[in-house]
Amino acid sequence: MHASLTRQSVPWEAVIAVDGADPARLPAPLAADPRVRTVAVPRSVGAACARNLALNDVRTPYVNWADDDDLFTDDAMSARLGTLEATGVGWCAGWSEDLHRDGSTTLWRCPAPPGRHEAGDVWTYWKSPADTIPIGPTTLLARTDLVRAAPMGGLVQGEDYCAAVGVTCLAPGILLPLTVYRYRKHAGQMTQAPAYDQLEAAAREHAWHYGRSLRAAVRHGEHRRG
Template identity: 85%
Template sequence: MITVVIATRLREDRLGYLEAMHASLTRQSVPWEAVIAIDGADPKLLPAPLAGDPRVRTLVLPRQVGAACARNLALNDVRTRYVNWADDDDEFTDDAMAVRLHTLEATGVGWCAGYSQDLHPEGTTTLWRCPTPPGRHEAGDVWTYWKSPSDTIPIGPTTLLARTDLVRAAPMGGLVQGEDYMAAVGVTSLAPGILLRLPVYRYRKHPGQMTRQDAYDVLEPQARRHAWNYGRSLRATLCGRETRDAAGVV
């Protein structure tokens, strides 16, 4: 029923994290499979627990194409009704798949999400509540909780379990960062969904994460503005309205 799509460059400092992500999947109580998009790396570096798991399939890309492209190409290999994005250095809570799958099957909505937790190096967690309130949201409503591009994004992209057809219609955006913001506002603009009041994903804090790199802040404001405008324009188009971008330009 569920495929988890993960892009990785199999960097040595992240292999242990990738194993932890896989271990969190093995603790799920519902059937799943994973597609690992290996972004220009030697597939022989894939940790043994993943290489030996028949539920894990790989897409080996001959050169580095970036996370957005790698994830989108991996969508071609998804063969289940639902899909969930994930990063190679994070992990899921133990009931993440079951509780969201049950909600999707019971209600017929297109997506189901939850809160996330920051996972600190010492193993402690801090809950992050997204600006979108818990409960049912109609198509396009999630974007309205992203008041301006500089604000916190309205929902956690990796907390979304969504119908595969919706994810293919609103995949990762073509950006070097912030591509997942576009995926989140895209999916939630195309179908109604439900946000649960419980954590389903753990976002690992460590020195090697992208948001800790020196160059991250250089493009982040533009990436956020692009994703914000995308969400606003998509919502307006589906509602048949003209709109303006974050700078007031039609």
Template identity: 85%
Template sequence: MHTSLTRQTVPWEAVIAIDGADPQRLPAPLAADPRVRILALPRPVGAACARNLALNDVRTEYVNWADDDDEFTDAAMSVRLTALQSAGVGWSAGWSQDLHPDGSTTLWECPAPPGRHEAGDVWTYWKTPADTIPIGPTTILARTDLVRAAPMGGLVQGEDYMTAIGVTSLAPGILLRLPVYRYRKHPGQMTTQPGYDELESAAREHAWQYGRSLRSALRNHQSQPVFGDRPMETGAGVPV
């Protein structure tokens, strides 16, 4: 990740959340880079909390979530920053690639199509919770105030689904027709760990419902809305 950042053509700085680990384990090139700042948490708090606390230390006008084992394409920052500022929108995103151990890549074209999207429209390409999410969370470069308004959700996984839906619901944006992020595929990644699938459907359901409700609230519906093929049920719900 750090190496890919050094290839960017626009100024940047990184805030690294060290989730309860020894800060001395930070690789030397990162420790020596003045553009890298560290948030060392005293105990493990999980990805969502660690990332949200790191967001407190962001000083730039725009922000992009990233995982330490992935990388950005060389023009990722410049092309999205140009598109965002030229269009006067709140966010800009692109496609992603899976980066395999042999160095080959597989392109993932997210369900949301390239082009301009008005606030809340990206969610409409997420037809059911079981489907893949409509846009890649780490492909989104957005105004920092938007990300603070829609940070990582408080989930043990799928927390990034929440921020992707939240940011794209709060402001219009541009989705570019090119890859900007590479997910490195390896045995240690979170999605391959035992038990990951046990909560995945529930996390997707929560994020999908969040997007549905947020879109409804922001559009000021006065009556009970129905989106897609899943109408809201009448009655009171009490999560415990």
């Protein structure tokens, strides 16, 4: 992840949540990079809580969630940032690829189509909780205030589903037909854990209902103001 950030052509900062581990274990290239800051969580609290605590330290106007074992494409930040600045929308996303151990990739086209989406429209492409999520959470570059209003959900897994539908329900955005994120497939992924499937259906259902309810609440508020 850090190596892919160093290849970006626009300025960036990284806030790393060290979830219950010794911050001294941070790899030397990251520790030596002044653009990298850490938030040491004294005990392991899980991905959702650790990420939300790290969000407290974000100083940039836009933010992108990312996992330490994945990577951004070289033009991921410049393409989305340019779109955000040119259009004034709240978020910009792209496609993602699975990166396999042999170096090959498999493109994942999310259910939401490329183009502009008004607030709440992305959720409509998530037809049922059992279906795949409508947009890739880690492909979203969004205004920091939106991410703080719709951060990681309070789940032990699937917390990023809530973040994705939350941000896209609160503001219009644009999905680019461009790969911006590579999801590295390996045996140590949380999704490969033996107990992962035990809660996946419930996590998806929770995030699906959250998106539906948030979309309805935002649209009701707009209707009353109108």
